[in-house]
Amino acid sequence: MYKVFLVDDEPFIIEGLYDILDWSELGLEIVGSAGNGKEASAALRTAPADILITDISMPFMNGLELIRDIRGDRPDIRVIVLSGYNEFEYLKEGLVLGIENYLLKPINVEELQATLRNTVEKLDREQEPPKLQGSDIGILKENIMYRWVTGGISEAELAERAELLHIDIGRACFFVALLRTDGDPEALYRTAAELLPPAVPFHDLNGDVVVLFLTDDATEGKREAIERLQRLQRRMEPFGGCRIAIGSVERDVGDVRSSYANAQKAQEYFLLYDRREMLDYASLPIGGEPALRGLPTEMNYEKLIFAKDEEKLMQRIEADFESLQQLEGMTPGYLQSLAVEMIIQLQMPFRAGQHGGPPLWYSEGIKKAAAAASKEQLIGIVKEAARRMMESLRKDGRSPxxxxxxxxxxxxxxxxxxxxxxxxxxxxxxxxxxxxxxxxxxxxxxxxxxxxxxxxxxxxxxxxxxxxxxxxxxxxxxxxxxxxxxxxxxxxxxxxxxxxxx
The missing domain is CATH 1.10.10.60 (Homeodomain-like)
Incomplete structure (x- = not known):
């Protein structure tokens, strides 16, 4: 069994921790406790522990001071931090010190239990490679893949988990496809799992099936992937069909998140190309013209939207149009496509967790931009969409x-x-x-x-x-x-x- 040491200046918290879990069932035993960091530091030198659970705010020596102190003798000790407050500076320093999790009081038993199980798994892994199978592998794979495409996992952890899950991340190229159906979502996932391996299908928070393709040849690998995706679409016709958006091809494991983000952008263009069943980011003006990549369309409007600063947002839109016009190779057609992209960027903060159709300002803005006949009209359309979006925020009073x-x-x-x-x-x-x-x-x-x-x-x-x-x-x-x-x-x-x- 792994040994656990508890530190908190409130005795009832210590008592509660003893009682709320079946520690032996988790493969753990509590070997001691202390009321502050100073007592804990002394005790841990005579009663070594594998896991330290500590409060932050304590007299004599706080939790972070304790962690720094004990790391000198036990750099491998696993630490779980408890706090009754959202202490942001403490949280940031705790992350630097390599804590397992930062749990806010009142302690949620399920979250603590999950954190402890995860910590025990890590300790087990240091001694013997784990043997996972069946549904455990499926759950772990969904979690790891989603964190990978959203940039929520370090390359070191990704390499470790990918080896466990038999995912070859040493390939030369990566790209993401997003699959969405108005019919049977379970049939879509089953069909993807059947037809697309060794590509890896999983779900995202929007309910889409995400498929990550790994290949050594960008051109040939993508051609084969598109053929298989078209075969999947034919198979899905009796189940409501499906639309597919393909992201950019990336050559580094850390850039997979860009492919996922660009697949999401391509997906938004179905509003404009409503008769198409498959859209490739590279074939869209915003993604297909090398001279126009990395433009102000990668602009982060989110901060201005969250700050509800309409004046600066309007100034930013005008400045972006001015910058775009000056670029070599810019054409009226590309400028029009970039205006559509700007409206998509305005919508992106609303996308996470959004259910139902897009807001009216968004769908109308896209269609108007696609039909605009001049730069002045485009600027006016994008600014109108931004104004309507900000107005909807003001009515609610809070950011999305x-x-x-x-x-x-x-x-x-x-x-x-x-x-x-x-x-x-x-x-x-x-x-x-x-x-x-x-x-x-x-x-x-x-x-x-x-x-x-x-x-x-x-x-x-x-x-x-x-x-x-x-x-x-x-x-x-x-x-x-x-x-x-x-x-x-x-x-x-x-x-x-x-x-x-x-």
């Missing part, structure tokens, strides 16, 4: 990403909720997301989650006969002591007192 996070909290408050998981879900760095959330809601992420959970618990205490512990678990608190503490903090009464008064 914060809207999505709030919606997720309201629908899933009983589940594990952390900035890290939200960042992974919506492809945003958790530190940036935390700062944006604080700016737009005027409370931290954990504060908002706690307040919302307590409001839901008040409702359950009034309307049901559930035991207090059951109410706590129903709203996402698995430590009854922590639930009591938070309830008293926000309500001024204990849950029992509140129920009696209600």
């Amino acid at each position: 990403i914060v809207q999505q996070v709030l919606k997720h909290i309201h629908e899933s408050y009983a589940e594990s909720l952390s900035l890290k998981s939200m960042g992974q879900r919506y492809h945003v760095h958790p530190v940036y997301l935390g700062q944006l959330f604080l700016r737009e809601t005027e409370v931290t992420f954990s504060e908002y989650v706690n307040r919302y959970r307590i409001e839901q618990s008040k409702r359950l205490l009034k309307e049901t006969n559930e035991k207090v512990q059951e109410v706590a678990q129903s709203v996402g608190y698995w430590e009854i002591g922590y639930f009591y503490k938070q309830f008293k903090k926000y309500v001024g009464l204990s849950p029992t007192e509140y129920r009696e008064l209600s």
Whole structure:
């Protein structure tokens, strides 16, 4: 069994950690605990541990100081950090120190358990290569592939996992295809898995089937891939058909995310080419003209959109048109295609997690840009789309990403909720997301989650006969002591007192 050492200045947290998990079932045993970093540092020298679970804010020596101190003797110790606050600077330093995970209090049992299982797997792997099969491999492969195409995995971890999953990342070229159907999505995935190997199919958050092709010859490999994709389309005709968007060919494992992003852009062009069943990024004006790559169309409008700075956004659009006009080889046709691309860029912050059709300003803007007859018309159309987009934001008062996070909290408050998981879900760095959330809601992420959970618990205490512990678990608190503490903090009464008064 691997040995675990606990550090927290709140005794009930230590007690709760002892009780909330079946440690032996995880292959773990708790060998000791301490109330601050100084005590822990001394104890760990006489009672070595494989895993350290520590709070951040403690007297005498905080959690980060403890990690730095103990790393000198035990560089291999695995560390899981607990915190009651969104301490961004602590989080960033913790990442530098190589922590396994940063968990916000109240501790979600499932998230802690998953982190511990993952940590045990890593420790096992250091001693003996794991033997995975069946559904375990499928789940792991989906996770690794999605993180690869979205840039969420280091090359070192990718190389390790790819070897385990028998994925040959040593090929010369990589490109992504996005498959979408209005018919049977399960039939689409089954057909892709049957017809496309050794290419690797998996799902993304939009419900599309993503297929990553790996080849040594860009031209021949892509030709063969397109033939197989066309065969898949014919097979899918009885099941509702499918549309396919192909991304750019990349020559480095770290650039696969660019191919995925460009496949997403190509997918947006189906709005313009509504009679086509397959679109290749390289055949679109924005992707197919070498002289026009890396243009201001790679512009990051997201920051201006999130900041709701309409004036600077308009200035940026005008400046981009001015820059485009000056480029050698620019033609009216390319300028028109780039205007369409600008509108697509305006829509990209809304894409993650979006369900249903695109907004009206977007679809109308694309069609108007495709029919425009002059540069002045193009500028006016793009700026009109930007104005309508900003107006929709003003009506709601919050940026698209914060809207999505709030919606997720309201629908899933009983589940594990952390900035890290939200960042992974919506492809945003958790530190940036935390700062944006604080700016737009005027409370931290954990504060908002706690307040919302307590409001839901008040409702359950009034309307049901559930035991207090059951109410706590129903709203996402698995430590009854922590639930009591938070309830008293926000309500001024204990849950029992509140129920009696209600």
